[in-house]
Amino acid sequence: MTAPMDTATAEARPQEGRQKQDEAVENAIREKYKYGFYTDIETDRVPKGLNEETVALISGKKEEPEWMLDWRLKAYRNWLEMDEEDARWAKVSFPPIDYQDAYYYAAPKKKEGPSSLDEVDPDLLDTYEKLGIPLREQEVLAGVKNVAVDAVFDSVSVATTFKKELNKAGVIFCPISEAIRDHPELVKKYLGSVVPPGDNFFAALNSAVFTDGSFVYIPEGVRCPMELSTYFRINAAETGQFERTLIIADKGSYVSYLEGCTAPMRDENQLHAAVVELIALDDAEIKYSTVQNWYPGDENGVGGIYNFVTKRGACRGVNSKISWTQVETGSAITWKYPSCILQGDNSVGEFYSVAITNNMQQADTGTKMIHIGKNTRSTIISKGISAGRADQTYRGLVNILPKADGARNYTQCDSLLIGDECGAHTVPYIQSRNRTAAVEHEATTSKISDDQLFYCMQRGLDAEAAVSLIVNGFCREVMKELPMEFAVEAQKLVGISLEGSVG
Amino acid sequence: MLEIKNLHASVGGTEIIKGLDLSIGAGEVHAIMGPNGSGKSTLSYVLTGREGYEVTEGSVTFQGKDLLAMGIEERAREGIFLAFQYPVEIPGVNSATFLKEAVNAVRKHRGEDPLDAMTFLKLIREKREMLGVQEDKLKRAVNVGFSGGEKKRFEILQMAMLKPVFAVLDETDSGLDIDALRVVADGINNLRDPKRGMLVITHYQRLLDYIEPDKVHVLQDGKITRSGGKELALELEDKGYGEAAA
Numbered sequence: 179m180t181a182p183m184d185t186a187t188a189e190a191r192p193q194e195g196r197q198k199q200d201e202a203v204e205n206a207i208r209e210k211y212k213y214g215f216y217t218d219i220e221t222d223r224v225p226k227g228l229n230e231e232t233v234a235l236i237s238g239k240k241e242e243p244e245w246m247l248d249w250r251l252k253a254y255r256n257w258l259e260m261d262e263e264d265a266r267w268a269k270v271s272f273p274p275i276d277y278q279d280a281y282y283y284a285a286p287k288k289k290e291g292p293s294s295l296d297e298v299d300p301d302l303l304d305t306y307e308k309l310g311i312p313l314r315e316q317e318v319l320a321g322v323k324n325v326a327v328d329a330v331f332d333s334v335s336v337a338t339t340f341k342k343e344l345n346k347a348g349v350i351f352c353p354i355s356e357a358i359r360d361h362p363e364l365v366k367k368y369l370g371s372v373v374p375p376g377d378n379f380f381a382a383l384n385s386a387v388f389t390d391g392s393f394v395y396i397p398e399g400v401r402c403p404m405e406l407s408t409y410f411r412i413n414a415a416e417t418g419q420f421e422r423t424l425i426i427a428d429k430g431s432y433v434s435y436l437e438g439c440t441a442p443m444r445d446e447n448q449l450h451a452a453v454v455e456l457i458a459l460d461d462a463e464i465k466y467s468t469v470q471n472w473y474p475g476d477e478n479g480v481g482g483i484y485n486f487v488t489k490r491g492a493c494r495g496v497n498s499k500i501s502w503t504q505v506e507t508g509s510a511i512t513w514k515y516p517s518c519i520l521q522g523d524n525s526v527g528e529f530y531s532v533a534i535t536n537n538m539q540q541a542d543t544g545t546k547m548i549h550i551g552k553n554t555r556s557t558i559i560s561k562g563i564s565a566g567r568a569d570q571t572y573r574g575l576v577n578i579l580p581k582a583d584g585a586r587n588y589t590q591c592d593s594l595l596i597g598d599e600c601g602a603h604t605v606p607y608i609q610s611r612n613r614t615a616a617v618e619h620e621a622t623t624s625k626i627s628d629d630q631l632f633y634c635m636q637r638g639l640d641a642e643a644a645v646s647l648i649v650n651g652f653c654r655e656v657m658k659e660l661p662m663e664f665a666v667e668a669q670k671l672v673g674i675s676l677e678g679s680v681g
Numbered sequence: 682m683l684e685i686k687n688l689h690a691s692v693g694g695t696e697i698i699k700g701l702d703l704s705i706g707a708g709e710v711h712a713i714m715g716p717n718g719s720g721k722s723t724l725s726y727v728l729t730g731r732e733g734y735e736v737t738e739g740s741v742t743f744q745g746k747d748l749l750a751m752g753i754e755e756r757a758r759e760g761i762f763l764a765f766q767y768p769v770e771i772p773g774v775n776s777a778t779f780l781k782e783a784v785n786a787v788r789k790h791r792g793e794d795p796l797d798a799m800t801f802l803k804l805i806r807e808k809r810e811m812l813g814v815q816e817d818k819l820k821r822a823v824n825v826g827f828s829g830g831e832k833k834r835f836e837i838l839q840m841a842m843l844k845p846v847f848a849v850l851d852e853t854d855s856g857l858d859i860d861a862l863r864v865v866a867d868g869i870n871n872l873r874d875p876k877r878g879m880l881v882i883t884h885y886q887r888l889l890d891y892i893e894p895d896k897v898h899v900l901q902d903g904k905i906t907r908s909g910g911k912e913l914a915l916e917l918e919d920k921g922y923g924e925a926a927a
Contacts, residue, residue: 627769630769630770633768635754635757636753637757637779637783638757638790639782643782648774650774651772651773651774651822651823652772654773654774655773
């Protein structure tokens with residue numbers, strides 16, 4: 179047993195312990211974004227700036243037919259007429275973007291598109307290994323890990339695995355540039371049918387210069403035999419990524435699609451303006467899951483991705499269903515409202531969202547549920563977590579049109595605050611023009627309590643494990659919607675994103 | 682195993698513990714009794730390292746180590762356990778998952794491998810049955826929708842799983858009816874061990890009918906004013922704190 183200490187030491191000691199804890203937290207922050215590496219690979223780029231020539235160059239690089247070029251040019255001219263100011267209604271702030279000072283096309287240098295993985299640059303494959311997607315392994319282990327992967331590196335799609343297996347089922351899963359060449363009738367019919375080129379400033383920009391993305395077509399009555407997955411990666415500097423995804427589920431079909439995103443750490447902000455369109459015909463179902471982990475910038479808000487994305491699904495057929503699940507932890511700014519247009523009678527729209535903002539991140543995200551058909555139903559579960567000096571807004575629209583007899587919506591928005599310098603805002607718009615509709619909205623805002631933290635830590639968990647556990651509990655209703663393989667990754671990501679938020 | 686010397690502690694600048702001495706050996710169960718506001722709960726938080734409870738003077742030595750120099754989770758991993766007076770709800774966090782995380786954090790600290798799912802489930806079934814905790818409770822979120830008795834039983838279940846070296850039981854009897862009290866007390870008695878120390882904090886004597894302490898201390902105005910055997914508890918019950926402590 180030690181002798182009693184004098185007063186001074188008794189005071190100083192606990193602080194020492196605290197300092198150690200702070201250091202550990204600081205180290206954790208520094209290590210935080212593990213996808214921040216850059217692959218030194220020869221890049222083929224079109225010159226900086228945006229004009230009709232750039233659009234034509236991109237279209238030329240992709241060997242696109244003339245109708246596609248015309249479509250792009252129309253979108254470009256449309257974009258010129260639009261004012262970015264009009265897209266600034268969201269509760270986010272960022273300096274003016276010089277659209278002429280960016281590259282609109284960057285591709286790993288290679289003459290022909292790869293026809294098999296053996297033709298893919300080994301450095302590139304190495305990058306995907308670092309990201310935890312061993313493409314080669316996936317193809318070899320076919321049937322063991324049942325996920326088909328399309329990987330988009332900057333502006334082009336580098337590899338699509340499991341092609342043969344999918345072909346057997348009649349499923350088309352390929353880079354959209356390939357679909358434009360090989361399946362023009364489908365692309366012509368559906369591209370821009372959910373998000374028209376003039377929909378908004380960023381959608382118009384995307385329509386003019388989109389470079390790659392995935393195309394999925396599930397034929398009538400087919401249940402896609404595996405999860406389809408795309409990994410997006412921004413590698414080159416000063417480059418925007420404008421991917422375009424188009425998914426069509428024909429009558430009575432089903433598909434589950436996952437996307438994951440990462441980018442290197444850079445001081446400048448990079449623009450990511452994607453468009454995703456989903457179309458579900460009669461009795462079809464599309465489940466679309468996102469784990470978005472773009473580089474969020476450093477703790478002072480330097481660098482990071484501007485994630486300005488338009489995602490929309492159309493439930494065109496009767497009894498169709500579209501379900502969006504998103505876990506948004508990255509990006510300096512997130513501006514994104516995955517929506518459902520519920521046209522078909524009895525169609526169902528779902529939106530499950532976890533958005534985490536830490537340090538200086540900003541997010542304005544939510545959904546739109548447009549009820550057009552009879553007995554259409556929608557569910558919105560949104561969980562927002564804000565830490566550091568981050569600011570976050572849930573913005574949602576539930577719009578019941580006059581003919582939507584018996585429409586139902588249930589919305590639940592919960593916000594969790596960590597610390598006292600962050601913000602959370604909820605902006606629900608509800609418009610109902612049908613007397614038989616029922617719309618419910620519930621919202622809560624809470625703080626992660628000292629009681630909860632202390633309780634967990636008294637059981638032996640450190641502060642970060644405790645926060646991760648509590649936040650994952652808070653998000654559980656959304657996390658359980660994720661496909662199994664993604665759920666584990668997403669749970670870890672929640673912990674990583676909040677490292678350093680308590681100390 | 683636990684040696685408290687001249688402990689002074691404040692909350693928000695107000696001194697609550699004012700020079701407390703207490704020594705508890707391995708295998709011993711001590712009871713601290715005292716009126717409301719005497720500093721009982723403050724003592725439990727000071728021992729577990731809760732933020733906002735500032736030690737201004739004195740020392741606490743646990744198994745030869747300076748307890749006050751350790752962080753909250755370090756103390757927990759070294760074997761200090763607090764059975765909460767008001768167990769905290771953690772929505773969405775499965776009770777079994779919570780227990781597993783806690784058990785494995787402690788095991789890791791001891792240099793042991795984490796328990797695999799099967800061993801964990803077997804262990805938890807054994808302890809659960811002993812305490813009459815239903816299986817479905819463990820599938821629910823931590824303490825969410827638990828009755829007062831269920832919460833206290835879950836605290837003791839956690840204690841049984843974590844096998845602490847030293848346990849502080851803060852008003853574990855509060856909010857329990859007589860049947861629940863008996864079950865909880867049985868659970869605690871089962872955990873008495875020659876290597877384990879316990880500090881039972883209570884307002885009323887009735888808990889001590891079931892858990893027989895080796896020593897009883899009276900805490901008043903931040904100091905221990907009287908210590909004695911278990912008969913002291915009966916005297917307190919009879920005469921009240923004012924007279925008995927005088």
